[in-house]
Amino acid sequence: MTSPHYIDGHWVEGNGADCITVHDPSLGEPFAELRAASVEQVDQAVVAARRALPGWKNHSASARAAYLRGFAEHLGQRREALITLQMRNNGKPRHEAEVDLDDAVATFNYYAGLAEQLPGRNADVPLAAPGFSARTRLEPVGVVGLIVPWNFPLVTSAWKIAPALAAGCTVVLKPSEVTPLVEQAYGQIADALGVPPGVLNIVNGKAETGAALSSHDGLDKLSFTGSNTVGSLVMRSAASQCRPVTLELGGKSAIIVFDDCDVDQAVEWIVAGISWNAGQMCSATSRLLIQDGIADALLPRLQAALENLRVGNPLTEEVDMGPLTSQGQWLKVAAYFATAREEGLECLAGGKNLDRPGWFVSPTLYADVPAHSRLWAEEIFGPVLCSRRFATEAEAIVLANDSHFGLVATVCSADIERAERVADALEVGHVWINSIQAVFVETSWGGTKGSGIGRELGPWGLAGYQSVKHVTRCL
Structure with missing residues (x-):
């Protein structure tokens, strides 16, 4: 050797x-x-x-x-x-x-x-x-x-x-x-x-x-x-x-969706933020904060979008998401699925390892995840999205900033002044507004807190x- x-x-x-x-x-x-x-x-x-x-x-x-x-x-x-x-x-x-x-x-x-x-x-x-x-x-x-x-x-x-x-x-x-x-x-x-x-x-x-x-x-x-x-x-x-x-x-980043946002665009940004590289990103926006007025319309479409992602071997199939990169990470994500079941979380999509060769897991969405849940607080490093609702802009900022991490965040809103205001209030190193996670070499990369x-x-x-x-x- x-x-x-x-x-x-x-x-x-x-x-x-x-x-x-x-x-x-x-x-x-x-x-x-x-x-x-x-x-x-x-x-x-x-x-x-x-x-x-x-x-x-x-x-x-x-x-x-x-x-x-x-x-x-x-x-x-x-x-x-x-x-x-x-x-x-x-x-x-x-x-x-x-x-x-x-x-x-x-x-x-x-x-x-x-x-x-x-x-x-x-x-x-x-x-x-x-x-x-x-x-x-x-x-x-x-x-x-x-x-x-x-x-x-x-x-x-x-x-x-x-x-x-x-x-x-x-x-x-x-x-x-x-x-x-x-x-x-x-x-x-x-x-x-x-x-x-x-x-x-x-x-x-x-x-x-x-x-x-x-x-x-x-x-x-x-x-x-x-x-x-x-x-x-x-x-x-x-x-x-x-x-x-x-x-x-690490990161445990938030994506905030206000109720004036276009639902289809919001779904696109949310899915990209949790499924890119099978969620194995320190910047994965794995905490979804949805304003009350849009939640009932958004969650079913998001559920369908995650379930329709093509998961498979990129060398032999046309896929949207590949496997987790290591067996260790596959086992770690599986352990979080077990924790979610123990905590009684409501699973709207996924929540399981796929029954096929390789280290595949299903894109996953949990609803109404409490702040004390391990899945809400800890970095999972997989395609596991936890959601909860908020009423006001001030509440969204508090929920987003309530984390030991501070790497990135995404804000989705048709009100650009509000989106910019929220971006300024978030305790992170990089914020996207109405966008996928486009990273440019001219901008900085890094975070606050942990x-x-x-x-x-x-x-x-x-x-x-x-x-x-x-x-x-x-x-």
Whole structure:
């Protein structure tokens, strides 16, 4: 068994203790095996990144931008292979895998553009005191460890790799052991472009590999996307070194539907917010708040829409929703179905695992779910929608904000002034108004409360990999 780890510009076999079995979730069957990286190999990757840092950060910004545009171009050239691999390993429907590929391409192109602007970001600072001058210098934070999840592997890696390289940082990337194959494209592209050895390193593995990376004293920053449970461990590792972290964690997001909303449009936005990627999104709008005046018309149509979603194997069928990506997630969602039955929740659609090969569950809708229910409060990470009614705008805001998370929200209303007012009152990092969850690289991504620390995408994503230095001179 070999495992392609990309360390210091070379592909090497893994010699860690763990064996990674890669599954096709539509069949529930393995199709690849990898040997994890050892702790020593993680160290080799960090050492290589440290050695490459001086040369990479002193590359001209335009040279780094050219490499990033090369990543975007090569991703496009590998389009069909990467789309198919995501369909097979993630279970994504084709249209979703296509969006992921396009998002990754757009991310590298965007940060190439920002990199080209970096020389102009060293700016004079006006001082009130006479006899002194000052200037600001933006520098790369250094060697960064990037740990990414399995739900959007190609995209989440791009969101981290592109700004880090644009800023002049060197990188050690640890993909999820559930989906370790698609990110190998980044190492292959680095090879093809002649990216200097050590600038981008990729180590695959399970918890031991992630812990070795997050606790390594050779890192200057950690960026993690994943569960709150693992995020807290990453934060503890960072605290022991007093190093900065970016954490993009969980969510339990609300979608608010006011009674002046078009019912058919509302159904479209609600279904997209809970069924995209089979609900395996930190941004899934899994708490549906419906104003009393529209609830009786909306719920039956929503029930029918969820029941009519085509669920199946994206490689052999035309589907709207694929399987859950791992058996562990399939079992977790099944446990929530059991909890719903124990709590006596009213199930309008779904509420069960599908009786077929693979890790499929039915799109699910529960009505009148109380705030004390585990399904209302906890992140399920599956196509499970919990609804309840509200009477007034003020009540909707209180219900939406009553959460330990604060990642995103959606507001649906024909009254745009009201929708904007509600958006401003929601305690989250991103709000959509009368829209599906369209994510643009120019906007920020991240949340409040338990949903994390820091922001990705936009200029904020680049700033997360930069250190600010001031130089003050006596005239």
